[in-house]
Amino acid sequence: MNAPPITTTPRDRIIDAARRLFMSKGFHSSPMAELAESARVSVGQVYRLFANKGDVISAIIEQKTSAQQRALVAICEQLESGHLTIQAAFEQFVNNALTDQDEGLSFEILAEAHRNPRVADTIHALCGDFREAIRRLAAVSHPEFGPRELDASEELLLACLFGLGHRSLSQPRLSDDETAHYAACMMIGAMGALRPQVQEPALHMSLLP
Structure with missing residues (x-):
């Protein structure tokens, strides 16, 4: 053959x-x-x-992160143009993590990053670009957010992304679509709780003589 x-x-x-x-x-x-x-x-x-297997891992990380970043930028652009609602944008964001077929490989890469400073440096550098894309999603969905709210949103969304991308071993009870829907609702709700609070003007009562 x-x-x-x-x-x-x-x-x-x-x-x-x-x-x-x-x-x-x-x-x-x-x-x-x-x-x-x-x-x-x-x-x-x-x-x-490739000089060694560490270089091969770095290339895998670069390829994977670049693809994730492009997908996230596309979501932001569709949200900005009005082609996606905030709910739909976050569901798509979650679905990208749920459909990742490299869950086992991710564990292997993270373990190697703790042993190999060069692999760790590659992850750190690429995470910076990915964080910017996540921050953009938070800013587009919540234009009223200031720097601290965007910092908090960035950490929240990153944590959710990593957790949802490694859920198969936990024997999930929901389908991917159900998980994407409810996770998006929870993310939007959590980010809403970060919204800057408007201070109510204090009421001054005059004392009668």
Whole structure:
């Protein structure tokens, strides 16, 4: 049987193969030779493109985070243009986390980040860009928010995003659509509680002589 035609670049094939191997076998149990075979390239070509497996993980993080950021920017643009309601925008935001197929890989990457400062630095740098996109979503949905409310919203939405993206092992009782709906309601409600409070003018009662 003939092998299927190769239509992607060697770099993309290595990243895709690494994603599958690291998720199924773990980072340290995936030798470069097996990675090369799975990607249908030579070991030498792997090392010409990536200095080590840490570089491969960094490339996976960059690819994944860039895709998430583009999706979030698209949600913000649709919300700004009126093509999405606030509820629909947040449901889509949650659904993007729920449909992530790399849950196991995320745990592997986070574990490696605690061992490898370079991987940690990659995550820190890319999280900065992703935070800006999340902050934009908060600002578009709540234009009355000041810097502190936006800071709080950013932390809240990031925490929800990470938690919802790693829920499968908790045996969820709701479908993805139900979870997206209720999670969006809770996020919007929590952010509403951050809304700056307008101080009521004090009532001054004059004392009669």
